[in-house]
Amino acid sequence: MRYTVRAILAVSVLALAGCSGTGGADDGDHAPRHASWWQPRPGLAWQWQLDSEVDPSVDVPVYDIDGFENSAADVARLHRDGRKVICYVNVGAWENFRPDRKAFPSSVLGEENGWEGERWLDIRQIDVLRPIMERRFDMCRDKGFDAVEPDLVEGYGNDTGFPLTARDQLRYNRVIADIAHERGLAVGLKNDLPQIPQLLSDFDFAVNEECAEFDECALLSPFIAAGKAVFHVEYAEPTSSFCAETRRLKLSSMQKKLELGVWRRPC
Incomplete structure (x- = not known):
């Protein structure tokens, strides 16, 4: 089964710096103006x-x-x-x-x-x-x-x-x-x-793996500020180590096992 492979952080940060000044169409001209599809809001509980x-x-x-x-x-x-x-x-x-x-x-x-x-x-x-x-x-x-x-x-x-x-x-x-x-x-x-x-x-929303383990959850705040849900999981971290922070950030967080079966432990 397929889950994401984490990008190499140093490379990604350099890449961001290289594209941060693109402007024009690269800064959101593709955004939908009148969305007719589902718009999930922050705080929704979920199962993955x-x-x-x-x-x-x-x-x-x-x-x-x-x-x-x-x-x-x-x-x-x-x-x-x-x-x-x-x-x-x-x-x-x-x-x-x-x-x-x-x-x-x-x-x-x-x-x-x-x-x-x-x-x-x-x-x-x-x-x-x-x-x-x-x-x-x-x-x-x-x-x-x-x-x-x-x-x-x-x-x-x-x-x-x-x-x-x-x-x-x-x-x-x-x-x-x-x-x-x-x-x-x-x-x-x-x-x-x-x-x-x-x-x-x-x-319209974000799905994130392990932002708490890598101390990156705050980077997802733009989605929350825009009224868009962030569906988040941790694998190695227990809920006691991340739920307080992710509740504050309004993420929809839970702990899952890597195989992503039925088991879940939500915040």
């Missing part, structure tokens, strides 16, 4: 389950589940219980276990990313990747999901096998956000903390 088909027994208003492994009936069942449902989709790496794996030409496949069966994508090749991601987001829409969680949107800070830059990542992430919005889906920014100032207007 990517390990197998969803277990609907957790009583929270938001579920984040795998788009391929769950059916339209699974989404409809959650909706009947009054829940919003987020579609997890990997947009930054190829996975050899997905049904559309043969749609990716070898030219876009880079280094292994540390998770079995996965390789980084050359996100500069938008003409190749966009149609594939459009079909994936069509799947999310057609199954009735309310939003998308696109994973691995910070390849520029990792050893991908391609000379990716912060500007490449900004362009690709905005394309991903546009694809979601064109289908009436909300879209979350997964990690990629250094580019929050540039991408805040393009994304």
Whole structure:
């Protein structure tokens, strides 16, 4: 199952410095003016389950589940219980276990990313990747999901096998956000903390892993200030070490096990 690979912080910070003065379209011209999709607000409790088909027994208003492994009936069942449902989709790496794996030409496949069966994508090749991601987001829409969680949107800070830059990542992430919005889906920014100032207007919420462990949670405050939810998890840190701070910051926080099964310990 796919979770994010943390970007190398030093590289990311340098990349942010290199793109902080772009101005014009790079500073939010892609932002939706009249959003017709779900707008999750700060403080919503959530469940994140990517390990197998969803277990609907957790009583929270938001579920984040795998788009391929769950059916339209699974989404409809959650909706009947009054829940919003987020579609997890990997947009930054190829996975050899997905049904559309043969749609990716070898030219876009880079280094292994540390998770079995996965390789980084050359996100500069938008003409190749966009149609594939459009079909994936069509799947999310057609199954009735309310939003998308696109994973691995910070390849520029990792050893991908391609000379990716912060500007490449900004362009690709905005394309991903546009694809979601064109289908009436909300879209979350997964990690990629250094580019929050540039991408805040393009994304409707944030999903973060381990900001407390790395003392980075305050970097997510722009989402909260904009009235946008931050769905946050810690793996190694106990709730006693981070809940007081994340409550103050108004993050939707919980502790999860790395495999992202049903178990959760919320703040």
